[in-house]
Amino acid sequence: MNNFLFVAAENDALANCKAGGMGDVVRDVPRQISQRGDKVHVIVPSYSRLHQEGLFKTNLNFSLRGLTYTAELYEVKPKREYPNIVHYVLHHPEIEAGDIAHIYHNDPEEPFYTDAIKYFIFCTGVAEAIKKGAFGKLDIIHLHDWHSSLLLFLREYHGDYKNLKKIRTVYSIHNLAIQGIRPFDDNYSSVRNWFPHIEMDYMALMDYRYQDCINLMAVGIRFADAVHTVSPSYKEDILLPSSPPEFIGGEGLEKDLLKADEEGRLFGILNGCNYKNINAEESGFIYRNTVKALFRWLQEESKKYKADFLAHTGEKIMEYVDVRPKFIVSSIARLTEQKFYFFRRSPEAFVEILKKLKKVDGIFMLLGTGAPEYEELFRKLSYEHKNFIFTNGQSESLIDSIYLESDLYFMPSLFEPCGISQMLAMRNGNPCLVHYTGGLKDTVSHMKTGFCFDGDTYDEKIKSMLDGFDLALDIYKNDKTTWKKIQAAAKKKRFTWKKSVDNYYKVLYNFKAS
Structure with missing residues (x-):
């Protein structure tokens, strides 16, 4: 031994x-x-x-x-x-x-x-x-x-x-x-x-x-x-x-x-990645779980400073309790430069994504806490855009629901030593859109198990990100066979310990x- x-x-x-x-x-x-x-x-x-x-x-x-x-x-x-x-x-x-x-x-x-x-x-x-x-x-x-x-x-x-x-x-x-x-x-x-x-x-x-x-x-x-x-x-x-x-x-x-x-x-x-205990949450509870988490946080003393924002998120999410949007894009991460640099430096690119989603009756759900300047940016965007649901906290049951019910998981990391979120999304059959870097290269294959973006310059990367998003949306809407094939291939992937x-x-x- x-x-x-x-x-x-x-x-x-x-x-x-x-x-x-x-x-x-x-x-x-x-x-x-x-x-x-x-x-x-x-x-x-x-x-x-x-x-x-x-x-x-x-x-x-x-x-x-x-x-x-x-x-x-x-x-x-x-x-x-x-x-x-x-x-x-x-x-x-x-x-x-x-x-x-x-x-x-x-x-x-x-x-x-x-x-x-x-x-x-x-x-x-x-x-x-x-x-x-x-x-x-x-x-x-x-x-x-x-x-x-x-x-x-x-x-x-x-x-x-x-x-x-x-x-x-x-x-x-x-x-x-x-x-x-x-x-x-x-x-x-x-x-x-x-x-x-x-x-x-x-x-x-x-x-x-x-x-x-x-x-x-x-x-x-x-x-x-x-x-x-x-x-x-x-x-x-x-x-x-x-x-x-x-x-x-x-x-x-x-x-x-x-x-x-x-x-x-x-x-x-x-x-x-751990492939046991998948989907502890039942399907169809993503919005109820969001509301439950928000109400719990509203009662915590430490969250009082953002009570108005939590209430605002609750109001937005109530619309979706009974009527599911047509397409859900999600991200779950600590709000840091590593994870969301592209959005902070180019908020107009993120707004462009929200506009594209609006045309197909889709929403973007982001869950996380982190650096104050990132929290502030996303709170501001949430007030400005009806189809951006920013849940500014941490909740295991809500995370499970998001992985279970998203259509596309978005991971625009500046760098990524390995990444676990893309594996958790894929085990639920969610294609991911990722920056082609580090461990994301080793886990997501473009047009096979998801979608990748890259570029030699910063501007090329942003353009490639928006093009990649267009491609994912187009396949989802107009080529169900390919979409289902990508979903199935993502779900079949196994990165075992x-x-x-x-x-x-x-x-x-x-x-x-x-």
């Missing part, structure tokens, strides 16, 4: 411990490993809340800032039990819940200031737990994004944790754009302040652009035994320099990624697939 440790900032196997796609991966991959008879320990920070119902395991004492820190290790109950998987959280009062999903902090003045402190404490606590044998003798440590890469820094430079060198360590990149950059010195949230006695090689750790800083994403790429991107096409994208907005590539780390690739350490393996984890075993973990 092989023994694994997964170290991450999020784990959707636990309640209220997910902000993005990383949480899904950290939930699903251990389940696959457990099915093979291997053992997995999964650890995330407690964020001062997740340990409260947990079972205390041990105190962990370690040195930071020249002081002795004591953290507590708890075993916690997952949402669903599986054999051979044990879930833990590490609690220390300085690892607090942030304002993004009660996980990450948003420090606009000094990015990563608070999060770096949290994850310095967390990673050192995890290193101490490994040293103490809290997880038994480990064969593989699997790290996720910059929040856990400090374990590789400790393995390389910290005298107390040389034992980590004996364990194969894999590093997964979920979001290359968020890199965890902090100063080496002269700052409370600097590496030198937290690790004053470690002799470190500044050249090996530094960010190329800010040479007085460590880049923790780069540390993961430089020191891991295997580096993993969550789709094959995204791996190819990130070996080239970014040239936004036409192309988002290596985000300043392409040299490190090329070196990892040349050394045979970089692998692109597509994420899987079994296939992904077979590849993990072969190339990331260096085991024979079993």
Whole structure:
């Protein structure tokens, strides 16, 4: 039996411990490993809340800032039990819940200031737990994004944790754009302040652009035994320099990624999708579920500032409770530059789409929360356009309904490491219209399982997006045979975790697939 440790900032196997796609991966991959008879320990920070119902395991004492820190290790109950998987959280009062999903902090003045402190404490606590044998003798440590890469820094430079060198360590990149950059010195949230006695090689750790800083994403790429991107096409994208907005590539780390690739350490393996528990919602309830979600939010104190807008959305949706529109286009995502840059920079293109929909008695449904400037843009457009239904919140039952009842799913991401929404839409037989980039290239085939747009310049991309939309609408209206064929092909596609984890075993973990 092989023994694994997964170290991450999020784990959707636990309640209220997910902000993005990383949480899904950290939930699903251990389940696959457990099915093979291997053992997995999964650890995330407690964020001062997740340990409260947990079972205390041990105190962990370690040195930071020249002081002795004591953290507590708890075993916690997952949402669903599986054999051979044990879930833990590490609690220390300085690892607090942030304002993004009660996980990450948003420090606009000094990015990563608070999060770096949290994850310095967390990673050192995890290193101490490994040293103490809290997880038994480990064969593989699997790290996720910059929040856990400090374990590789400790393995390389910290005298107390040389034992980590004996364990194969894999590093997964979920979001290359968020890199965890902090100063080496002269700052409370600097590496030198937290690790004053470690002799470190500044050249090996530094960010190329800010040479007085460590880049923790780069540390993961430089020191891991295997580096993993969550789709094959995204791996190819990130070996080239970014040239936004036409192309988002290596985000300043392409040299490190090329070196990892040349050394045979970089692998692109597509994420899987969960094909169990599909369609928990009954068909025909999309508008009722919207109304239910809106009323629930209206009663929440934190939503009072947008009560008028929620009521406005409710009013619009009531029209459709009994009379279904002829064509529903939908998008579900965090409202960020990555997901909706094209709409924010070219709102006139989005308005053009709404006009095209109006001619066929269609609507556009968007569900999500995120950056204030994106929320404001979509609220404004919702007031101006009757057939744009913007639900400015989060609701699992409504998300299920949208995936179940849309006719076309729209995903105009500027870049996409893998993407899960297109897989969830396709499993319900919804064709997708996507930007031909990263993981979207690996999952949606133009005119076979959906529609793709692209271009060499920004203007070409926008034109291609509108042309792609016209094409989808035209086929839906005038060529039902082709539309049904595309729907059936989308529904038949299977991106399974079994296939992904077979590849993990072969190339990331260096085991024979079993």
